[in-house]
Structure formats: C-alpha cells, structure tokens
Amino acid sequence: MMSTPEGVGIPDVERDTTGEKLAAVRTLGAGAPVLAFDVGGTDIKSALFDVNGTALGLRRTPTPTAEGDRTAVIIERLGVLATELRAAHPDVVPQAVGLVVPGIVDADAGIGVFASNLGWHDSPLRDLASARLGLPVAFDHDVRAASWAEHRLGGARDYADAVVLVIGTGIAGAVLVGGKPYTAGGYAGEIGHSPIADGPECACGARGCLEAVASAGALARRYREATGVTPDGAKDVIARAAAGDQAAADIWSSALDALTLSLAQLTAVLAPQAVVIGGGLSRAGGALFDELRARLEARLSFHRLPVLVPAELSGNAGLIGAALRARELT
Amino acid sequence: MMSTPEGVGIPDVERDTTGEKLAAVRTLGAGAPVLAFDVGGTDIKSALFDVNGTALGLRRTPTPTAEGDRTAVIIERLGVLATELRAAHPDVVPQAVGLVVPGIVDADAGIGVFASNLGWHDSPLRDLASARLGLPVAFDHDVRAASWAEHRLGGARDYADAVVLVIGTGIAGAVLVGGKPYTAGGYAGEIGHSPIADGPECACGARGCLEAVASAGALARRYREATGVTPDGAKDVIARAAAGDQAAADIWSSALDALTLSLAQLTAVLAPQAVVIGGGLSRAGGALFDELRARLEARLSFHRLPVLVPAELSGNAGLIGAALRARELT
Incomplete structure (x- = not known):
C-alpha cells in the first residue's frame, strides 16, 4: 500500500x-x-x-x-x-x-x-x-x-494542472496544481486508495480501493483467484484477454472500468489538463491508453477531458x- | 445542471x-x-x-x-x-x-x-x-x-485547503487550494457531475452523477418515482425516513452512501482539511452531518478525514x- x-x-x-x-x-x-x-x-x-x-x-x-x-x-x-x-x-x-x-x-x-x-x-x-x-x-x-520530474522534464511538462498516476504493484498518484505539487500535508494524491466499488478488501484496510481492482498486482492476483492459473504478471493477463481468454477479458475490462471511473472523478473535480500514466501497466500502450480515452469520453458529458499521456522518465x-x-x- | x-x-x-x-x-x-x-x-x-x-x-x-x-x-x-x-x-x-x-x-x-x-x-x-x-x-x-465568501467570512475561514459543496436542487462545488479557488479554466469543482454509480441518467447527459442520486432535487424525484407520492421537498423525504417510511429510508440511505463515496474520493485525492456543506440539504443538520461523518470514517483507512462543517452564509x-x-x- x-x-x-x-x-x-x-x-x-x-x-x-x-x-x-x-x-x-x-x-x-x-x-x-x-x-x-x-x-x-x-x-x-x-x-x-x-x-x-x-x-x-x-x-x-x-x-x-x-x-x-x-x-x-x-x-x-x-x-x-x-x-x-x-x-x-x-x-x-x-x-x-x-x-x-x-x-x-x-x-x-x-x-x-x-x-x-x-x-x-x-x-x-x-x-x-x-x-x-x-x-x-x-x-x-x-x-x-x-x-515533479515528469512536470519539469517528462510527460507533464506542458501542463500546469496535471495528475500523475503510477500503476504497478500498487497505484500511487500525485496532483500538480498551477505547476506545483499539491500535498495536503502528505495526504493528497492517494488515487490508488480512493474507493470505486464495494469490494474487494484492500490491504490498506478499506474496501473497493482502485488499487485492489486495477493495479498490475491486482490484475495478476484476480486472474489467479478466478482461474487457479498464475499468470506471468499483468502483461500476461492483458495478452490472454487479447487472445480470447474470457476470464482475462472480464478482469481487464473491469480494471479499465475502475480506472475510467477514477479518471472521471478526477476530471469532474480537478479537471486536470493531463493525466500522466507511468508504472509497469503503462507499458500496455494502446491497450490501456486508447481504451481509457474511449471509456472516459463515453462516461462524461460537458466535462473538459484531460489528455492521457505516458510518463516519459520510466x-x-x-x-x-x-x-x-x-x-x-x- | x-x-x-x-x-x-x-x-x-x-x-x-x-x-x-x-x-x-x-x-x-x-x-x-x-x-x-x-x-x-x-x-x-x-x-x-x-x-x-x-x-x-x-x-x-x-x-x-x-x-x-x-x-x-x-x-x-x-x-x-x-x-x-x-x-x-x-x-x-x-x-x-x-x-x-x-x-x-x-x-x-x-x-x-x-x-x-x-x-x-x-x-x-x-x-x-x-x-x-x-x-x-x-x-x-x-x-x-x-x-470564497465561506473561506473569507464563513465556515471555511480556518482552512486553506477546503471543498465547498452546495447541495440543493442540484449539487455544485468549489475547491480551495492553499487558500485560493482552484478553477482549471472553469471546469473544476463539478462534484455534482462526478459519476458515482452506473445510473440513473443525469440531466447533463452522463449517467450516475452524484447530483442525480443525492441532491435535494433527486431525493424528492426519486421518492415520487418510487411511491407515486409527491413529497414536500427533500426535508419531507428525510422526515418520512426518520418516521419509518421504508421507501424514504432506502432513498435517503442510498443518497448518503453516494455522498460518502464522493467525499471518500475527495479525501483520498485532495485530502481537504474541511468540507463545507451548504444549500437546502445542509439544513438537515445532524441527519446529514453525523451520518456522513460516520459513513466516511467507516469507508476509509489511513486517510486524513476532513472536518465536515455547515456553510455559514446561507x-x-x-x-x-x-x-x-x-x-x-x-
């Protein structure tokens, strides 16, 4: 966590x-x-x-x-x-x-x-x-x-108001407001531990946290729980989904829906110009970014949609x- | 909207x-x-x-x-x-x-x-x-x-990082960061139009917006749709819930859950020191504030909970x- x-x-x-x-x-x-x-x-x-x-x-x-x-x-x-x-x-x-x-x-x-x-x-x-x-x-x-590095040198450098999401074993985030990190005494940016559903239980003690549904770690765990097969990481789950594995497809789609809901909340409340996504899952490329863009657009109405860009500093x-x-x- | x-x-x-x-x-x-x-x-x-x-x-x-x-x-x-x-x-x-x-x-x-x-x-x-x-x-x-007025003269005056929610016919919001309104070109603060569920359809064109579930207007509309009885506003729905009307109780509880989910998202991402709630629904007093405090605490874990305070400037x-x-x- x-x-x-x-x-x-x-x-x-x-x-x-x-x-x-x-x-x-x-x-x-x-x-x-x-x-x-x-x-x-x-x-x-x-x-x-x-x-x-x-x-x-x-x-x-x-x-x-x-x-x-x-x-x-x-x-x-x-x-x-x-x-x-x-x-x-x-x-x-x-x-x-x-x-x-x-x-x-x-x-x-x-x-x-x-x-x-x-x-x-x-x-x-x-x-x-x-x-x-x-x-x-x-x-x-x-x-x-x-x-801050992505803002100064990487994917967020053109945007004063941006959210950076790092999706790997867990999901961590940070909020840039007016070109400066917004910290709230260290408590801001816990996008991975914002609730998006009633379940499952999250390691942090809350339930339905985004991280428990949509992190790379959660994708692998959920696939193992659903099928008994241990996948070779989240990229394997995504590959199985693309190859027609229904369990993998369902898990990946629900993860995309959870990420979309979280991005929709961010868009409504903060309206960042950009959401910069890094971490292992961001290497899924179009399978992640194109799907998120399409689902986010379908989910909102008058809102100003953020640009979704990959982190550049790996x-x-x-x-x-x-x-x-x-x-x-x- | x-x-x-x-x-x-x-x-x-x-x-x-x-x-x-x-x-x-x-x-x-x-x-x-x-x-x-x-x-x-x-x-x-x-x-x-x-x-x-x-x-x-x-x-x-x-x-x-x-x-x-x-x-x-x-x-x-x-x-x-x-x-x-x-x-x-x-x-x-x-x-x-x-x-x-x-x-x-x-x-x-x-x-x-x-x-x-x-x-x-x-x-x-x-x-x-x-x-x-x-x-x-x-x-x-x-x-x-x-x-801004609540920050300068009212319920938010002790808090540099605060969210103001006005819950009436609709739900409108504003975000204060470091004692200043955060605007994002006018698109920030649309907490009423942040999605919290898959339904119902919202007047804005999206679905599952907080406003469509939990505004005073939505409470009255939802009670009318559920029972065929037109209530005397949201306060009447809340009073019926307190008096044992099951339909009213279900609607009021689901509205509180929706508000809680939205506040939980705000808490995780922005960690405001305070959430100042005004508008007609804020006059419900303890029925609103005590319930929201209890549900928000139950919904989160390590997060820093905001103080929930009534708006003062009516x-x-x-x-x-x-x-x-x-x-x-x-």
Missing part, C-alpha cells in the same frame, strides 16, 4: 552482483552537483548528478532489512552509498542531497509519517540523513517527486525528482 | 411585490462601496455594499426570460437594478461591481462559457456588464464566489463572494 509501484515483470535494466546498473536517464541540465536517493521497500536507487545534470554511478541496490522500523539501517546504507559515489567520482563534489521515500510523507517537516513496508512512523528522515551525509537534504514523497522519475529537489537547495 | 442549487422549499425570507427583500447578511468589513449581483436561472440577488461592508437594498428579483440566450435581457436588468440601488442610496458611490453566474465560467476571460438554464455559450458577460454599468466588473462563478454566500471580488478591483 501507498508505496511506489514497481515494474510488473518487464525488466528494463541488467542485474549484476553489485546491485543493478541502470540505463542512462535524461539529464537535468546544468546546475550544482547533487546526490540523489530513491528509497523503496525493495530497492534503493542512487546516483551522483554532475554539473551537466548527468547521472553518474546510477544503480539499484537492495534496501537493507530490519525488524520493524528500517530507518537506522537505511540511513546507514545511504552513508555507504554516498561514500562509494564520492570515491568513484572525486571531481564531482555534491552540494546537496535529494531523498525520496514512499508512504505518507510530510515533506515540509522532513518526516516519513508512515510507510507500511519500511516500518516507520513519524521518522525524522531528513535530519537523520543530513547528519549522516553532512549535506543539506531535500526530502519528498517518491511519487510526488516523480510527478522507472527513474523518482530519482530524477530527488535530484531536482536537491538542486533547489543549492 | 451546473447551476447554483437553490433552496429546497424552506423559505428564509419574505416575498413582496417588488421582489423579495432578504435578511441582513454578514458585513464584509471596511472597504470601498461596491455593487453585487448573483444571477441565477430563477432569481437575481442584488445589493449595494457600503464602506462598512453592510448590504443595502438587498433583494431577490426574478431573472428576466427570453428565447435562447438571456445575456441581453439580463445585462439590461442589471442596469435597471443598479440605477435603482444608486437612486435609493445617493451617498454610497460604488467603485466596482461583482457579478457571479452559474454554469461553466471562465473568470479570467470574463466569459460565461455555458449555462444550460441561461442559454448562453461563450457570452462576454464581464465586458457587457462593465459597458452597461460604467464600472469595472469582477466576474466569477457563483459557487466559487460563494466558497443563501447569500454567492452575493457576498461577488462583493468581495468587486472589492478586489478597488
């Missing part, structure tokens, strides 16, 4: 024994060198961005585990990663750090309010990271940082957002 | 032959004298606000009718009303005018984009009113102006909002 959705079984990078090196990301443009960390429940993405905004040493390493609150082991790991990056690139002297995490995040206060898969409650992550790293730290929510939007946030401190 | 919901059969003012004099409204506080007009499909509310912010000559008169676009007859009527107000209060010289209208409104451009019950499409109301009245005109959407919030907008020009 509430974590950044990860991919759905479509690896876009190579793994090696020292963590996973990641493909080059879009550059930030010129500015101060900064360190950036995108901490998830499974992996930490890290990189050092130079004066050109090029990511150096970009890789993914496992998030260290611990009983309960993982704050201490993660902060320590950030210190090790930072030392390694600085040793490998001695000419690039970072001026600040960007750190983004999942869950409920109070960015202004620098606090990780809650993250079920990282075990913390009201953890003062910004100050702890700053003390360990000896640099000012910009702290933010992973998907809001990703949406799995690195959070890290790039962290780097952008760090640059704002310099 | 999309118009300011009016009362639901609970008159709070006396009618007379020259239009309806209205009860005194909250004062604006000190500032320039301004004229204010709140134009609806049925009535125009008008007043002259003096340097103390006291409303003079406040009354409600019928909106003139015409075939098709009512722009011309309304502009002319505003001229007559202004002349009468100025003649009655020669010492109060207005410096600006506030004009608010229903429908889709592009406040920045001064244009009434669309209002089904006033017949206009892309009507340059601000400039026409300014030419007729010889004063600068502040132009806005009626419910957004009302929400039916005059739109007019007060118009006056506040006019003051901003002086």
